[in-house]
Amino acid sequence: xxxxxxxxxxxxxxxxxxxxxxxxxxxxxxxxxxxxxxxxxxxxxxxxxxxxxxxxxxxxxxxxxxxxxxxxxxxxxxxxxxxxxxxxxxxxxxxxxxxxxxxxxxxxxxxxxxxxxxxxxxxxxxxxxxxxxxxxxxxxxxxxxxxxxxxxxxxxxxxxxxxxxxxxxxxxxxxxxxxxxxxxxxxxxxxxxxxxxxxxxxxxxxxxxxxxxxxxxxxxxxxxxxxxxxxxxxxxxxxxxxxxxxxxxxxxxxxxxxxxxxxxxxxxxxxxxxxxxxxxxxxxxxxxxxxxxxxxxxxxxxxxxxxxxxxxxxxxxxxxxxxxxxxxxxxxxxxxxxxxxxxxxxxxxxxxxxxxxxxxxxxxxxxxxxxxxxxxxxxxxxxxxxxxxxxxxxxxxxxxxxxxxxxxxxxxxxxxxxxxxxxxxxxxxxxxx
Amino acid sequence: xxxxxxxxxxxxxxxxxxxxxxxxxxxxxxxxxxxxxxxxxxxxxxxxxxxxxxxxxxxxxxxxxxxxxxxxxxxxxxxxxxxxxxxxxxxxxxxxxxxxxxxxxxxxxxxxxxxxxxxxxxxxxxxxxxxxxxxxxxxxxxxxxxxxxxxxxxxxxxxxxxxxxxxxxxxxxxxxxxxxxxx
Numbered sequence: 001x002x003x004x005x006x007x008x009x010x011x012x013x014x015x016x017x018x019x020x021x022x023x024x025x026x027x028x029x030x031x032x033x034x035x036x037x038x039x040x041x042x043x044x045x046x047x048x049x050x051x052x053x054x055x056x057x058x059x060x061x062x063x064x065x066x067x068x069x070x071x072x073x074x075x076x077x078x079x080x081x082x083x084x085x086x087x088x089x090x091x092x093x094x095x096x097x098x099x100x101x102x103x104x105x106x107x108x109x110x111x112x113x114x115x116x117x118x119x120x121x122x123x124x125x126x127x128x129x130x131x132x133x134x135x136x137x138x139x140x141x142x143x144x145x146x147x148x149x150x151x152x153x154x155x156x157x158x159x160x161x162x163x164x165x166x167x168x169x170x171x172x173x174x175x176x177x178x179x180x181x182x183x184x185x186x187x188x189x190x191x192x193x194x195x196x197x198x199x200x201x202x203x204x205x206x207x208x209x210x211x212x213x214x215x216x217x218x219x220x221x222x223x224x225x226x227x228x229x230x231x232x233x234x235x236x237x238x239x240x241x242x243x244x245x246x247x248x249x250x251x252x253x254x255x256x257x258x259x260x261x262x263x264x265x266x267x268x269x270x271x272x273x274x275x276x277x278x279x280x281x282x283x284x285x286x287x288x289x290x291x292x293x294x295x296x297x298x299x300x301x302x303x304x305x306x307x308x309x310x311x312x313x314x315x316x317x318x319x320x321x322x323x324x325x326x327x328x329x330x331x332x333x334x335x336x337x338x339x340x341x342x343x344x345x346x347x348x349x350x351x352x353x354x355x356x357x358x359x360x361x362x363x364x365x366x367x368x369x370x371x372x373x374x375x376x377x378x379x380x381x382x383x384x385x386x387x388x389x390x391x392x393x394x395x396x397x398x399x400x401x402x403x404x405x406x407x408x409x410x411x412x413x414x415x416x417x418x419x420x421x422x423x424x425x426x427x428x429x430x431x432x433x
Numbered sequence: 434x435x436x437x438x439x440x441x442x443x444x445x446x447x448x449x450x451x452x453x454x455x456x457x458x459x460x461x462x463x464x465x466x467x468x469x470x471x472x473x474x475x476x477x478x479x480x481x482x483x484x485x486x487x488x489x490x491x492x493x494x495x496x497x498x499x500x501x502x503x504x505x506x507x508x509x510x511x512x513x514x515x516x517x518x519x520x521x522x523x524x525x526x527x528x529x530x531x532x533x534x535x536x537x538x539x540x541x542x543x544x545x546x547x548x549x550x551x552x553x554x555x556x557x558x559x560x561x562x563x564x565x566x567x568x569x570x571x572x573x574x575x576x577x578x579x580x581x582x583x584x585x586x587x588x589x590x591x592x593x594x595x596x597x598x599x600x601x602x603x604x605x606x607x608x609x610x611x612x613x614x615x616x
Contacts, residue, residue: 024597026616037460041520044465049608069461076461129518129542145520145546151607157616159607161597193448194512198541227515229541282448372517373457396450396516398480401458 002257004165005232006200009140009254013123021164030122032152035108036066038127038145040083045150056091057156063095063117064088065108070099070367074375106335106366109133109221109305114337116247120235121254125152130305130393132223136216137243138235138253143224163229164263165200166191170207172271177427179315180215181307181391181411184222185276189286190266197227199263202256207270208233213242214309221306222393225283275414275427280406281397289414292424299388300325300419301380302412303332303364304371307391310341312412317352319416319430320359326422330380331356332364339366373401389418434554434602436576438532443495443504444488444568445481450516451543453480455525464524473521474500474528487568495529502529506572509536510563514543520550527552533574535581535592537561548598551606557593
């Protein structure tokens, strides 16, 4: 019996010829990422277990990216960033993206690939559940907690249970009004909120081949919203070009065997789909946009690791060009890199930034902002009964701050079109043929 | 690890996510500071919506006052701990005095955090039991023979064996386990 893509990557990291789903193996970890929410706790456990003078396993590959508690006045939140700054200095960590300096980047899941820290075939662990984003580059990437991260920080190792794999084959052609966000919301709806618990989600097919790296990241990012351990797409020439532009670290390409054993295989004809929205308050509450078009909203939010990348804003700018928003609309670039793109890339004769400002959007500084609620003064955070259409990845009760707020998850096309009307809106008529 | 756990049940529904277990706004307390650490207990399960906190009534706070709960056994449905990777979730429950969560299924990262940090036992049941137990009922759990007994109603249920994780829980946490394994 052959191996799935996830089994191949883990077997290699375990120094084994083969592994089977269900086994526990110890593996070498390539990259450990931590951020300002879980970094201080991780560092505390690391010091406690390995000693006050302990050194991290590999200072090049412990990457520290503050992103959640950025641009708040909250003292306890800011203290977390101070702890990271002290630790990075003490350990002489070169890849620390410190707020308030030219090195600051923003959201960890977008920064990691942008700065060349993700290579195909690697094992990437991060103290954030959306670390699964990096499967888009053909790596095994998953979220872990503080204790796991502290152990890896000291040893460069971890134990992994080999997950069963669910394969999604995306056939047909993606309609022009649809984006990767619609596809992953459709797939989560298909298998349910916990449909991939303890499993890998492997994506392939002609529609995946056509998608850009950023769009593939959106798909893998939300594997966790179906309970997945990781999402993964075999690296192709597009991934290789992206990676080689950013790093010269060598890597290995893996592919699933033709006779690999899958728990389930879903074949999806994308030509038949329409833009998809998750209604409050779970990512698997799937509706076609035409089913709920006209639903009242009070706010739009375009940002996050899932919906705040350059191509997400390119989509929103195309819709908003020459238009005015009908309600509060927040635009938050995920990284300083993306922010730069907003000011330089154009749709027709205007930069994306000009389009958003002329439309009346409120533009925030790069970071996670309101995606997870956070301190009271966080940009775009909900405080009352707001009804939000958002390009973020999670819409649990209270996720964006207020327990009374309701969040609809949608693509940048749908979020932008809805921002213009104040109700859930099909993007079709705002897109040129 | 205690293999016999006795106490009062606190009953929840399906899909209890990590924002419900410990909302993001409380994550910036410092767990290594003994005074601040207590607040994780105080705010454990603070994000569970009204009407869903402590079935069947659903209007009970897990920690009503102070920093610790009256309930050391949590009974839930499917997909407990879904959402974020925050280890603060099992930590907060343990800080409030929870010793075990019995659910039909767990989200992977929450499950792993419970075990690797040595906080509390994640125990799976083959059947949905959260509709048959009421908050406040007296429960006895035996992890040696994988049985849960509702002392109030007299009903007994099977638990799935802990399997691979038992060795880690018995060692105490992943650091002690790795040492035993020669890692």
